[in-house]
Amino acid sequence: MSNLLENLFGSSPVMPLEQHVNIAYRCTRELIGFIDAALAEDWDKATEVRKTIAALEHEADNLKKEIRLHLPKSLFMPVPREDLLELLLVQDKMANLTKDVSGLVLGRRMVIPKELAANFRVFVQRNVDAAKQARKSVRELDELFTTGFRGAEVKLVTSLIETLDNIETETDDLQASLRRDLFKIEDSLKPVDVIFLYRVIELTGEIANMAERVGRRLELLLSH
């Protein structure tokens, strides 16, 4: 026997979205440990961390499917369903990219040239910071729904997104300087390794880009 009132309330995507961004962030956070292991060429450790990353990415993926499944077209929500699904998608990509980067590095047992090591580590750290700031912003989603996307709460979220944008700009600069450094030494490396190094830098930088797009999506929700 089902009850009218309990059926009237569709399952809300808000808390699941916050959970999802949390898992996605926890996935990207593992990248720091992974890169440390890779820099030290400790491939056993790297394999270990990579397993955690894959598991978290998988968890995020499952939750993504679950959320989509519970968002039928008949749902009436304060914000368009499409915007929430798009937010979910970019959140999920942060985890996907982490998995891609770690897969590439581990698969090729890539050795990061020691000239790049220090800057590369900072670069990864800042990308993870961007994901963390994205999580912080998405965690305000329930408060945004409570206030109807108006008033004091909007100001708070706007400032969180501003910080997120600043971190993303910083990662762009770091990425540019990493590429310059790599360019200087690329003649001394194997061409194939160089190609993949560029690829890893690019993929890692995408994490912050996705985090920034999480911010853009949240902004779109604010404008409703």
Add this chain to the structure above:
Amino acid sequence: MEHEIIYVSLAAAFGIFMAWGIGANDVANAMATSVGSKALTIKQAILVAAVFEFLGAVLAGGAVTSTIRKGIVDANQLADSPELLIYGMLAALLAAGTWLLIASSKGWPVSTTHSIVGAIVGFAAVGIGVDAVKWSKVGTIVLSWIVSPLTAGLIAFLIFESVRRLILQQENPLEKAKKFVPFYIFLAAFTMTLVTILKGLSHVGLTISVKDSYLLAAAIATLVALIGAFAIRRIQPDPRHEKKQHFYTVERVFAVLMVVTACSMAFAHGSNDVANAIGPVAAIISVAKNGLVGEKAALSNWVLFLGGAGIVTGLATYGRHVIRTVGEKITQLTPSRGFAAELAAATTIVIASGTGIPISTTHTLVGAVLGVGLARGIEAIDLRVVGRIVVSWVVTIPAGAGLAIVFFYIFKAVLPAVM
């Protein structure tokens, strides 16, 4: 009246069964909103429901009961054969009870009120004659079934919008909540007591002048608001929970308000829905006792009392489980939203009760929830359910009527004649 005992005991048995069903099922909708928002625990909700359902039934349930009892069927048509009213009302009770049983086993969102009104109209129109139905009154009732959810929705929209502007969107929502919530408490208590005093108490034999009614209602509401304000002042911010949810403490302030609106909701429900079970019983008793369709016969208070007791029994035996399961599912209805829905629904229902119009409390509450939703207050509402409500709304009336007609002819053949 040789067979008086048979009829009265049959009627009482059916009536109590119906009241039990209302207590077991419908009350859950009225109370689950409070449990879902964690304003009340299950135990507190049952206590509140038991007390205020009963008070609502006895203090303000008279007008709707008399509508069901003698407002739908034209008694003048039955002057020569009063026993037809007995068969009919018994049939209506059994039909509505059966239909509710079928519907709830299938999970259809069916209203008790719609079932019983459909059943009474059915037996009267077919068993007695089309003229035996007071169609203008029936028209008013059916119209009110459309108007009441809309009204509740509009009120809920306005209340919630005001909460948002005055409190939630402000820089310091907690401070604002502590300031404004006592006024909402006053509003809730004032509306409930005023309508009860103006419209309900005459049935219990109390008459108070209009001016005194307003003063009395204001005095009671002020007292309730002061108690509320005292409870609110004791609420301190909880930084541990605030970190996760900035509105945690604000919602706790609203939870105080929701205790008041939960009482209102239970009271309103009792005032309107007790009639569905007790109206037909009262009709049967007055015919069986007087041997004629006693339009003037006063409603005995013990019948209302019986209905109230039936509802509370249903609540205690089975309703608590329904409240728990429903309450766990509707956590989206935080106190700041739940109170808006409850206050709007309760106000609409109590006004309808005062006017003697039987409406569906559940549908009115759904209307109120949709109103909060339209104010963008609810994260996700499944519109398919709203569609199902409309369909079941339309199906219930002929279904109740058809069953009542069948039972009517069975009773006519089986039961002994009155005279």
